[in-house]
Amino acid sequence: MPLELGLVHQLFGTARTLDDPGRRLYDVVTCAAEPGVVSTGADFPIRVAHGLEALHDAGTVVVPATHAPRQPETGGPLAPELASALRSLRQGVRVASVCTGAFVLAAAGLLDGRRATTHWQSAEHFRALFPHVELDADVLYTDEGDVLTSAGEAAGIDLCLHLIRRDHGAAVAADVARRTVVPPHREGGQAQYIPQPIPRPGVASTGRARQWALEHLDRPLSLHELASRESMSVRTFTRRFREEVGCSPAQWLTRQRVERARGLLEETDRPVDVIAGDVGFGTGASLRQHFRAVLGVSPSVYRATFRGGMAPG
Template sequence: MCKNRAMPHAGFHGPFTRPGRHRVAVLVRHGLLPIEVGIAHRILGDARTEAGERLYEVVTCATEPGELRTTADFTVHVAHGPEALAAADTVIVPAAHERDETYLEGRLPPALAAALGRVGPGTRIASICTGAFVLAAAGLLDGRRATTHWASCDRFRALFPRVRLDADVLYTQDGRVLTSAGVAAGIDLCLHLVRTDFGAAVANGVARRTVVPPHRDGGQAQYVERPVPSPRAQSTGRARQWALERLKEPLALRDLAAVESMSVRTFTRRFREETGMSPQRWLILQRVERARQLLEESDLAVDRIAHEAGFGTAASLRRHLQVALGISPSAYRRTFRAGSATRAGHGGRRAAGAAVPAG
């Protein structure tokens, strides 16, 4: 791992060797989880232009190059030191499981603090799973919305009361700082980064090749351990599918509940248990995704897209897209229209974007 010995291009220094690509540094520590390091390389490393050119260059780094212990029965050789952080456009901090890591007590070891001090002020930074403890101990999450693995949320709240922890979501973005829930939620976060940088078409292509859903419904609340439900308990999956087939129609909560032959109160409770959000919130997110798809892939006018996505009016679409993505429909279309991913692949640093609600 990370034994890239390619000669750097003229005028380009450090561990990154491909000028023009978005540079990603994955900061690992002793006790790293191999799957989490692999997520960043697999998802971001597989994002490509229509011509097949890679859009990201991903390198792994540590506070000191060398052999790192993992949670498996092998070590990992990391060729790059913290200098990679200074050159990165995006930094990703996965989890690490080591009993002696003091960051779990709310403070960073000196070497780790010094390494994070190399991250530029405009660099986007993200964590996977309990990597959020590192960002919080560094003060990067103060006053921001964040998440981490549900099993660690109580400890996180006690250590970092200034962070607005949301224990129910799969990932969060608050300005340039992103966090994700446990392990596999790192896939959701990395796909979100690809969508933000290069559009849904590129992210969907990565998801198809990885054989994962491009967007998972709900949050991590659905994975929290709960008592075994009654055998007679019903799912709300049929109502969700029914709604997806009728997004452009007015859909009342009572209509969705009727599909499952439930009362509105029971349906709402079970829906939240299964997805981690209210039916209304879920419906808005599905309509936003439908609008994004139409803006990228069709020539339809904004008024028509608003109708097809179920927002009714262009003003309503603009309002919801602004809240969800921090951008207007016309600006989104200009950025992510089919073919724009190829142009975006040569842009170097990109803005992190506005806060995006987690799935």
Template sequence: MRHVERVVVLALDGVYPFELGIPSRIFGAADGRYEVVTCTVDGKPVRSNADFSVMVERGPEVLRTADTVVIPPVTPASVTAELPAEVTAALAQIRPGTRIVSICTGAFVLAAAGLLEGRRATTHWQLADHFRRMFPHVALDPDVLFVDDDPILTSAGAASGVDACLHIVRKDHGSALANSVARRCVVPPWRDGGQAQYIEHPVPGPTTTGTAATRQWALERLGEPLALADLAGHARMSLRTFARRFGDEVGMSPGRWLIQQRVARARQLLESSDLPVDQIAGEVGFATGASLRQHLHAAIGVSPQAYRRTFQTAR
């Protein structure tokens, strides 16, 4: 029988309902690999930041059974440098080594509990200065979607919680399952944790042409040498216009985006096939196996062989 990971979501007073539901929605779509339960610090209802309260069936004792604990965000005004005694007591139930995930202002809770001391972390970009003043010993990076400083993972606001949970599914079970979960939930299958939190998307005019069709065209041709001129030509734009519009829509240059997509595809092939590294490099558009090794190491800090070994062991 396969192990079912227990994910315990701790709902605190002032919890944001949208983010509270993310773990159940994402992990619940992972083919029974996870069990998601929700608790509060005393087993009683908590107020949300909306016009309703949240009823739960469990108290803090279930935190002792967790493989992963998720702390959704709470109203920023309710966050202090010192936690209420009942929150501290609840967090003390978490076993050492348990994976802990925060979404948005949930990072304030972890920092106040001393769990982020000396670690890299992130939170919502609008609260970065406030966080730094409160917790100067945390290495805050406010420009990214999430930070995985194993076994603690912190994520930015709202939808970045989806990215963080998909990252966990991918890390635990591979890209195929994570992509399947993303399709079921109708969300992007992969946004790199290092992607910028805040991208200003100008509202396009009614006749403005975007780059989405060209991005899909490129994804179907990753094994081919794709230059900026090829992409701009497909989009029927000048090089300058295409690069500007691509940056507005995606938040990065076309070249960086292509590298990210090629690395993502290479990870899928490393997980699901026994193809040699040099052949995988060619399949995804890297000139050599050395180039793939360089880009994979830059993205996730490991070699192709080590990455493949990790997932073969998991299987």
């Protein structure tokens, strides 16, 4: 599927250091079990120069989506040479999938006992084939450290930006997003893209409340207060919010506060306790708890990685 393959090249290929725009941060190489002409889901093939030996030098391996016959997505076996190559990756190599590429990782046994996602239309088939994988079909991507998966098509963009952000910080990821003309972080999960009943004309959305919340993250925000911004009951607002964004208002607020804190950790020298107040977590302990839950590291470790110095707290 050419979109899923191309987006990996586009995003990683345009990542540059901010102080030296001419220096690439990644070398992107495409390989196949059999080098040569590979058919695609479009009316053109691609020519792949490298075989699976390219995986020996890889730091990150991304498996794009496929609808090809004999692939695990259709219930067929995974080619033995591909399964062996994926299982034999050297220590420390991380593996990611775009859309139905998760079927390949699961068939190779790399997702057993782990949380993963795939396109919502393929979720039930995936669960039937791989019951030992903890499938979460509500999210745009999952991050298990060394194994990551993304939902359908464009969610691969979200995953690639997440990896770039993890490697080089929010500023570099935002620069790549601007070059590609996409948002650096999308709200919510897959639920917002699953077909829903068409709303009646004149039915309000929750967009104004979300915008207002972003402008007031430094203060406590109650569900009642957000609902009143749209002149809705709390129950109606909560339902509409989940339909539009794909998560609850509380989950969304936590993510926005973590994202705001991440930027402040990178761009300022403010202590963690001060940043906690700036983004509405109130205390440093609360910020540390939510930051670790979302990103897997403490604020101080994150700052040391992406700003180059340890901050108090």
